[in-house]
Amino acid sequence: MHKLAFVPALCLALAGCLHAPAPERNPLAEWVPSDNHNARKPSLIVLHATEQESVQQSLDTLRSANRHGRVSAHYLIGDDGRLYQLVADADRAWHAGAGSWGTITEVNSASIGIEIDNDIGEPYTEAQIATLLRLLDDLTTRHGIAKTQVIGHSDLAPTRKRDPGDLFPWQRLAEAGYGLWPSGELRDPPAGFDPWLAMAAIGYPLQDRAAAVRAFHRRFRARDDGTDPDPAFDAQDLRILHALSQRLTGAPPAP
Numbered sequence: 001m002h003k004l005a006f007v008p009a010l011c012l013a014l015a016g017c018l019h020a021p022a023p024e025r026n027p028l029a030e031w032v033p034s035d036n037h038n039a040r041k042p043s044l045i046v047l048h049a050t051e052q053e054s055v056q057q058s059l060d061t062l063r064s065a066n067r068h069g070r071v072s073a074h075y076l077i078g079d080d081g082r083l084y085q086l087v088a089d090a091d092r093a094w095h096a097g098a099g100s101w102g103t104i105t106e107v108n109s110a111s112i113g114i115e116i117d118n119d120i121g122e123p124y125t126e127a128q129i130a131t132l133l134r135l136l137d138d139l140t141t142r143h144g145i146a147k148t149q150v151i152g153h154s155d156l157a158p159t160r161k162r163d164p165g166d167l168f169p170w171q172r173l174a175e176a177g178y179g180l181w182p183s184g185e186l187r188d189p190p191a192g193f194d195p196w197l198a199m200a201a202i203g204y205p206l207q208d209r210a211a212a213v214r215a216f217h218r219r220f221r222a223r224d225d226g227t228d229p230d231p232a233f234d235a236q237d238l239r240i241l242h243a244l245s246q247r248l249t250g251a252p253p254a255p
Contacts, residue, residue: 044111045150049118049163073113081127099157102203120165150179158215166224182243189242198241
């Protein structure tokens with residue numbers, strides 16, 4: 001073929017490559033397309049601690065596997081605040097594993113996962129939190145995710161996970177508008193208040209109630225109960241749970 005004749009053919013081939021792939025069609029059905037659809041959107045953001053030695057180790061792990069198999073996350077934040085994206089927002093990353101949050105029982109399909117370079121037991125850096133707040137602003141704005149729908153890995157999987165740990169600054173995130181947090185003066189709940197109904201309303205899975213209490217303490221009391229087999233709610237826990245339940249229902253604070 002003459003070189004000049006080859007150019008148009010090459011251009012056509014390249015143009016074809018640039019087009020988006022055709023939608024998947026079931027060969028059993030007649031294709032009658034409708035414009036009444038949009039992409040599936042995440043409704044939850046899950047925060048993780050990497051619990052590894054370096055951001056490079058985590059980048060390698062999130063592109064291969066850990067001891068349990070292949071894993072990934074949408075984003076990774078380094079100690080210095082550098083932000084990496086590994087999976088597109090619209091795609092399903094493998095970061096949450098087994099667990100649930102409220103009515104969401106397949107968390108990977110409904111969430112964006114953010115890993116933060118941190119070995120639990122060490123403080124998070126200012127650069128990390130600054131980057132995280134910028135990222136949360138971007139994600140909640142672009143995807144229409146409710147700002148309260150920012151949780152920790154241990155919240156949805158309290159029997160298996162402890163990250164992002166008791167040193168994660170949830171109150172600071174709340175002050176910027178992210179995550180569920182009690183507001184106003186904390187008051188004793190009324191007689192008959194059921195803390196387990198409040199826990200379920202927040203989203204905690206209650207198949208193992210001791211594990212759920214430990215997760216609640218990490219999140220709202222900055223306390224790690226370790227392996228305590230029977231942690232209990234104290235009076236301050238009940239005040240917090242009552243305040244959170246009022247926030248969820250939109251009830252005005254008690255006088």
